[in-house]
Amino acid sequence: xxxxxxxxxxxRNFLKGTAGGAAALLAASHRAPAQSVEPVRSASAAVATxxxxxxxxxxxxxxDRPGADFMLDVLKAIxxxxxxxxxxxxxxxxxxxxxxxxxxxxxxFITCCHEESSVAMAHGYSKIEGKPVCVFAHGTVGLQHAxxxxxxxxxxxxxxxxxxxxxVDAATRRPGVEWAHSVQDAGVLVRDFTKWDDMPVSLQHFxxxxxxxxxxxxxxxxxxxxxxxDGDLQETPVRPGEHLHIPKITLASPPQGxxxxxxxxxxxxxxxxxxxxxxDRCARTPAGLKLLVDLAETLQAPVINQYGRMNFPSxxxxxxxxxxxxxxxxxxxxxxxEVWDFWGTVNNFRDQLQRTSRPITKAGAKFISISATDLxxxxxxxxxxxxxxLDLSMAADAEATLPALIEAxxxxxxxxxxxxxxxxxxxxxxxxxxxRGRMLTEASYAWDxxxxxxxxxxxxxxAQVKEKxxxxxxxxxxxxxxxxxxxxxxxxxxxxxxxxxxxAPAALGAAIANKKYGRLSVSIQNDGDLMYAPGVLWTSxxxxxxxxxxxxxxxxxHQEVMHLQRMxxxxxxxxxxxxxxxxxxxxxxxYAAMARSMGVHGEGPITDPNDLGPALxxxxxxxxxxxxALVDVVTQPR
Amino acid sequence: xxxxxxxxxxxxLLAAQTPGNAKNGRKLFENYGCYQxxxxxxxxxxxxxxxLGPKPIAFTAVxxxxxxxxxxxxxxxxxxxxxxxxxxxxxFLQSAKQPPAVKDIPLLNN
Numbered sequence: 001x002x003x004x005x006x007x008x009x010x011x012r013n014f015l016k017g018t019a020g021g022a023a024a025l026l027a028a029s030h031r032a033p034a035q036s037v038e039p040v041r042s043a044s045a046a047v048a049t050x051x052x053x054x055x056x057x058x059x060x061x062x063x064d065r066p067g068a069d070f071m072l073d074v075l076k077a078i079x080x081x082x083x084x085x086x087x088x089x090x091x092x093x094x095x096x097x098x099x100x101x102x103x104x105x106x107x108x109f110i111t112c113c114h115e116e117s118s119v120a121m122a123h124g125y126s127k128i129e130g131k132p133v134c135v136f137a138h139g140t141v142g143l144q145h146a147x148x149x150x151x152x153x154x155x156x157x158x159x160x161x162x163x164x165x166x167x168v169d170a171a172t173r174r175p176g177v178e179w180a181h182s183v184q185d186a187g188v189l190v191r192d193f194t195k196w197d198d199m200p201v202s203l204q205h206f207x208x209x210x211x212x213x214x215x216x217x218x219x220x221x222x223x224x225x226x227x228x229x230d231g232d233l234q235e236t237p238v239r240p241g242e243h244l245h246i247p248k249i250t251l252a253s254p255p256q257g258x259x260x261x262x263x264x265x266x267x268x269x270x271x272x273x274x275x276x277x278x279x280d281r282c283a284r285t286p287a288g289l290k291l292l293v294d295l296a297e298t299l300q301a302p303v304i305n306q307y308g309r310m311n312f313p314s315x316x317x318x319x320x321x322x323x324x325x326x327x328x329x330x331x332x333x334x335x336x337x338e339v340w341d342f343w344g345t346v347n348n349f350r351d352q353l354q355r356t357s358r359p360i361t362k363a364g365a366k367f368i369s370i371s372a373t374d375l376x377x378x379x380x381x382x383x384x385x386x387x388x389x390l391d392l393s394m395a396a397d398a399e400a401t402l403p404a405l406i407e408a409x410x411x412x413x414x415x416x417x418x419x420x421x422x423x424x425x426x427x428x429x430x431x432x433x434x435x436r437g438r439m440l441t442e443a444s445y446a447w448d449x450x451x452x453x454x455x456x457x458x459x460x461x462x463a464q465v466k467e468k469x470x471x472x473x474x475x476x477x478x479x480x481x482x483x484x485x486x487x488x489x490x491x492x493x494x495x496x497x498x499x500x501x502x503x504a505p506a507a508l509g510a511a512i513a514n515k516k517y518g519r520l521s522v523s524i525q526n527d528g529d530l531m532y533a534p535g536v537l538w539t540s541x542x543x544x545x546x547x548x549x550x551x552x553x554x555x556x557x558h559q560e561v562m563h564l565q566r567m568x569x570x571x572x573x574x575x576x577x578x579x580x581x582x583x584x585x586x587x588x589x590x591y592a593a594m595a596r597s598m599g600v601h602g603e604g605p606i607t608d609p610n611d612l613g614p615a616l617x618x619x620x621x622x623x624x625x626x627x628x629a630l631v632d633v634v635t636q637p638r
Numbered sequence: 639x640x641x642x643x644x645x646x647x648x649x650x651l652l653a654a655q656t657p658g659n660a661k662n663g664r665k666l667f668e669n670y671g672c673y674q675x676x677x678x679x680x681x682x683x684x685x686x687x688x689x690l691g692p693k694p695i696a697f698t699a700v701x702x703x704x705x706x707x708x709x710x711x712x713x714x715x716x717x718x719x720x721x722x723x724x725x726x727x728x729x730f731l732q733s734a735k736q737p738p739a740v741k742d743i744p745l746l747n748n
Contacts, residue, residue: 351710440746444737445681445689453681459745466748477684558674562686565671569712575719576669637674638683 063237068093069101070203070238071163071229074210075134077246080107080161082125082512084118085136087111090165090181093234094136107134110512110543113535115142117505119149119224120533122160124473124506126153127309127492128513130285132161132217139166139186139228147190148499153224154193155383156308156496157281157338157373159217160224163210167231168199178231186228192380195223203233203244211247219252220284220372220397254284257370257394257401265335265368265392266408270417272333272366275301278345281308282337284399286488289313291402292337298409300421302327302428307480308340310491315484318428322435322481329360336369337398343386353570366391370398383497439481451634452609454478454552457524460612461550464620465522473510474503474523476552477638489519500557501532504549508536511547511628520623521546525630527553527584527591534594540628541599548623550616551591551632553605556583558637595630604632658722658729666727670719675711680734687711691734700728 071094075083083098085091098109112118115137122133137146143164153160167173167182187197196216200206206229213225238244257265269275277296283289292312296303302320303312304327312319320327328334328346336342346367349357361367367390374395377384394401443455458478472479475494485491492510495502503526511521530551540547556579565578579585588605595602601622603615612633619629667673667680675687682689694700701724704714714724740746 352707352712437740440740442682442689443746444740444743446677446679447737447743449679449681451678453677453679454684456745459748463745463748481684561671562674565674566712568671569714569718572715572717575671575714578671578674636677636679636681636683638677638686 063235065238066093066097066234067203067206067236067238068097068229068234070244071206071210071234072097072102074207074246075107075163076102078161078210078214078249079131080134081129082110082133083107083136084110084112084121084125084133084509086113086115086118086142088136088138088142088165088181089178090138090140090142090167090231091136091163091229091234092165093231094163094165094229097234110539112505112539114533115145116147116149116501117508117533117536117539119146119153119160119162120502120505121509121512121536121539123149123153123156123158123496123502124492124509124511125513126158126160126222126509127506128471128473128489128510132159132214133509135160135162137162137164138181139164140181140183143186143189143226148497149502149505150190150224150226151193151381152495152497152499152502154195154496155381156493157221157223158496159222161214161217162194162224162226163229164226165231165234166199166228168201169230169232172232187226190224190226192378193224194226195221195376197226197228199228199230200233201230203238203242206233207244207246211249214249215251220254220400221376222284223376254397254400255372255375255395256404257396259404261392261394262401262404263408265370265394266405266412268333268366268368268392269299269301269335270409270412272301272331273420274327274331275299275333275335276327276331277301277303277335277337278306278328278339279303279308279311279337279398280306280339281493282398283309283311283488284397288399288402289488291399291406295402295406295409298406298413300425300428304328305480306339306345307475307491308338308493310485310488310493311337313484313486314480315486317425317432320428320432320435322439323431325360329362331361331365333366333368334361336367336371337402338371338373339369340373341385342367342369342388342390346388351566368392368394370394370396370401372397443478443482446636448609449636450607450609451554451636452607452612453636454638455482456609457550457552457612457633457635458482460609460616461522461524463613464616465520465548468520469518470520470522471510471514472523473507473514473521473547474525476524479524489514489517500529503529504533504536507549508540508545508547511540511545512543515545520548520620522548523550524552525549527551527555527589528557530591531584531589534598537595537600537628537630538598544626545628546623546626547628548616548619549595549628549630551604551630552635553589553591553632554635554637555585555588556637558582561637591630591632595628595632601627601629602632603630605634606632607634658725658727658732660726660729660733663726663728663730663733666719666723667730670714670723670727672727680731691731692736694728694731697725697728700724700731 118135122135126132166186198209200209217225296318304324305311305321346361347357348360446453455478471489507523514521561582568575592602592604619631622629680691
């Protein structure tokens with residue numbers, strides 16, 4: 001908190017104090033030759049100097065304790081491990097405080113090549129670590145770049161903490177670029193898809209709003225928040241004797257479901273003959289996975305994982321994800337835990353010229369939802385999905401509600417119900433075994449094909465990583481089916497808003513979170529996605545982040561190929577033109593060379609499946625030494 | 639009505655008997671975008687389309703579904719895919735290789 005007397009004259013006050021001479025100074029400047037190097041001052045310049053810098057007072061040019069130092073004290077108190085940022089002048093004060101005053105530790109500055117990458121990295125990080133990192137960005141151009149990644153995190157209900165630079169006071173802005181980089185209301189750009197934002201006008205205001213923002217971001221439903229760090233506030237010294245207080249950081253307990261609704265849910269579940277538990281973004285913390293296992297085993301009820309989070313062990317006998325359609329069709333009670341699209345789960349929708357839908361559930365089936373999303377729904381962006389016909393709806397955090405629900409179920413158990421549950425468990429175990437056999441048979445088709453099948457790719461990677469402490473930091477279908485997941489950090493879910501360009505940076509952010517635990521981070525990386533943000537390769541090399549990226553290189557934005565095909569077929573024309581504008585060919589991209597150009601070990605393109613295992617092994621040797629590696633694999637479409 | 643049914647049946651049988659060219663069928667399978675959902679070897683795609691070969695379902699069933707799909711598949715009408723094209727594609731599906739048994743693939747037995 002120490003500061004020198006010189007620091008008592010702030011940038012803002014200093015400029016205010018000299019405002020009387022500003023007109024003369026400006027006039028003098030305009031009269032002066034633009035390229036003058038005249039060593040002798042002109043008369044007008046001398047007058048201006050006299051008015052601007054009256055002798056004998058010496059202009060204060062340095063500060064011992066800029067406001068940004070206190071801002072960093074606040075960020076340190078909150079406990080951020082990292083700042084993810086592409087550098088920007090509007091937060092130069094904060095940047096300098098991080099690297100010098102803070103010693104570039106806790107938080108450490110991670111250099112990103114694009115603000116969208118910064119936020120997507122933060123998104124991926126939060127899903128491993130369960131808390132946000134801090135993202136710095138320009139309040140204008142940086143936030144504009146970042147906005148799509150903010151939207152992804154919002155839809156995915158993931159906490160991201162953004163601090164953006166801006167200079168509100170027009171009288172203190174540097175002419176030119178700083179005006180283009182300033183905005184009246186910075187937060188409005190993303191207000192539709194952030195949970196809270198503020199524009200503090202004092203350091204104390206910054207401290208309180210930063211702690212408040214963190215608390216809001218971390219209270220389910222967790223979401224991105226944004227704080228403006230005013231440029232003047234960053235660079236103006238702290239006033240001597242100014243009492244600044246960092247509020248105590250006390251997170252809110254997550255909201256639990258109403259006790260009556262919990263009791264009724266337990267009654268329905270225990271009485272049900274064919275209950276089904278559907279989990280999407282249920283396991284918010286490592287405890288969530290264990291709680292869901294406890295609930296499922298208490299009821300011997302099947303669990304369908306919709307993969308929003310690492311909800312349930314993949315090999316558990318009650319994991320019946322492969323049989324989702326059959327089980328949902330036969331269910332008498334369906335419990336949705338943080339299910340993003342309940343309506344879409346219990347209805348079939350056909351994307352034909354006439355869009356039609358029909359329920360896939362039995363008449364009279366009871367639908368119960370526990371979701372924190374109901375606590376915070378906004379109007380403009382339509383990510384809230386179609387409204388399902390629920391019988392019970394708890395606006396509450398599912399994970400926080402599970403302990404009470406488990407206890408309520410256990411209290412209702414009778415010998416008869418336990419016996420019925422055991423019978424159900426045996427049938428489910430048999431069905432799961434058969435489903436596993438079908439999956440393996442499916443995986444065997446096109447096993448030796450070139451381009452390489454995605455099942456083959458998944459199993460070649462699995463063979464290399466399964467004995468290690470691994471974490472899959474991407475969202476891929478075959479690993480979900482064939483690998484054995486049983487730890488919370490082994491899977492991070494998807495983008496949320498399905499905005500392309502999330503995958504590569506989110507994988508890197510998750511890998512940064514995994515690094516301190518010594519985990520092996522593996523990403524099966526889509527080619528189109530990587531091309532949105534290839535700079536993350538450089539970031540991974542620069543900061544020495546161990547991450548194995550295995551390209552799922554189908555040389556297309558494949559989802560869009562299929563959409564275009566659908567349109568052509570519907571219109572009965574040009575059914576052979578769907579690759580125009582949707583593929584990434586001619587020339588084919590050499591991802592291995594691209595990786596090498598940024599300091600990342602790169603191999604490929606690999607087209608022969610027999611070459612894949614050895615290439616992965618070599619890449620893993622690099623990753624084991626703490627460095628990133630990429631293996632480019634030319635694959636089947638899906 | 640009876641005559642109509644016989645006519646339809648006859649045409650289906652005729653179509654079923656149309657000899658197909660597997661080599662051209664593979665080309666058409668790519669060009670017409672079948673591979674997008676079903677994989678380049680017709681092995682199926684996760685969440686996009688089922689496996690079609692080897693040992694495809696009966697040609698008449700394939701033809702009926704392709705022309706008037708009841709699920710998510712976009713329609714391939716006779717205007718854009720002729721019966722002969724379909725027969726060629728079907729020949730390709732029939733020619734698809736049977737994979738090794740799961741028990742013979744070490745990576746699937748881990």
